[in-house]
Amino acid sequence: LGLLALERGELDRAVELLGRGIAGIGDEAEHRAPMLLNRSVAHLQAGRLAAGRADLELAARDYAATGNEVEKAMAVHNTGYAALLEGDLVRALDTMAEAHAVLAAASAVNAAICDLDRAQVLRDAGLVTEAERSLERVAHVFGAHRMRQARGETEYHLARSLLSHEPARAATVAAAACRRFRAV
Numbered sequence: 001l002g003l004l005a006l007e008r009g010e011l012d013r014a015v016e017l018l019g020r021g022i023a024g025i026g027d028e029a030e031h032r033a034p035m036l037l038n039r040s041v042a043h044l045q046a047g048r049l050a051a052g053r054a055d056l057e058l059a060a061r062d063y064a065a066t067g068n069e070v071e072k073a074m075a076v077h078n079t080g081y082a083a084l085l086e087g088d089l090v091r092a093l094d095t096m097a098e099a100h101a102v103l104a105a106a107s108a109v110n111a112a113i114c115d116l117d118r119a120q121v122l123r124d125a126g127l128v129t130e131a132e133r134s135l136e137r138v139a140h141v142f143g144a145h146r147m148r149q150a151r152g153e154t155e156y157h158l159a160r161s162l163l164s165h166e167p168a169r170a171a172t173v174a175a176a177a178c179r180r181f182r183a184v
Contacts, residue, residue: 002035006042014042033062037075044082053082070110073102081117084124092121112141116154123161132161152180 002017018039025032036059043052056079063072080095096118104111116138122131135158142151155177162170 002042003038006038006045011042011046015039015046018042029062030066030068033059033066033068033071033075036062037071037078040075040078040082044078044085047085049082049086053079056082069102070106073099073106074110077103077114077117080121084117084121089121089125093118093125096121108141109145109147112138112150116150116157120157123157128161128165132158135161148180149184152177152184155180 002014002021005011005014005017018035021035022032022039025035036055040052040055040059043049043055056075060072060075060079063069063075077096077099080092080099083089083092083095096114100111100114100118103114115134119131119134119138122128122134135154139151139154139158142148142154155173159170159174159177162173
């Protein structure tokens, strides 16, 4: 129920429901970890960065205890995303890099998700060209996997980046993103 609330954007309700699930599950790390990960997303989306980071650290610990290296790497990566939201770009890049190899080995989509977040850090750090090249690659991967929503979101970020120096291309990319969002 907490995950459904999160998907609907009901962040406070998601935190409440996931909190009840976490409390009720006790020391079952295997089942607690995904709830912690999902609750961290709700916290981060609501701007409660310290609470989100705390849940991510607990989730990473639980995933490590159960030997789930891919999910542990996702929690570590998301800790890097929290650092981005906090404005600590160096820590964001370092933390995302720590998780990238494991996630990239798991699947091309996982690698693309990591690269999407990393591109946001690069853009914020002023490395616009590198960020845009990465966003183009990510959009291609999402397109190849028929992930319209994710591709549209990536194109949105690319258009936003292009707006300051290639407005005509930004408009073209934004229009493509709009078409994808309408098709979802």
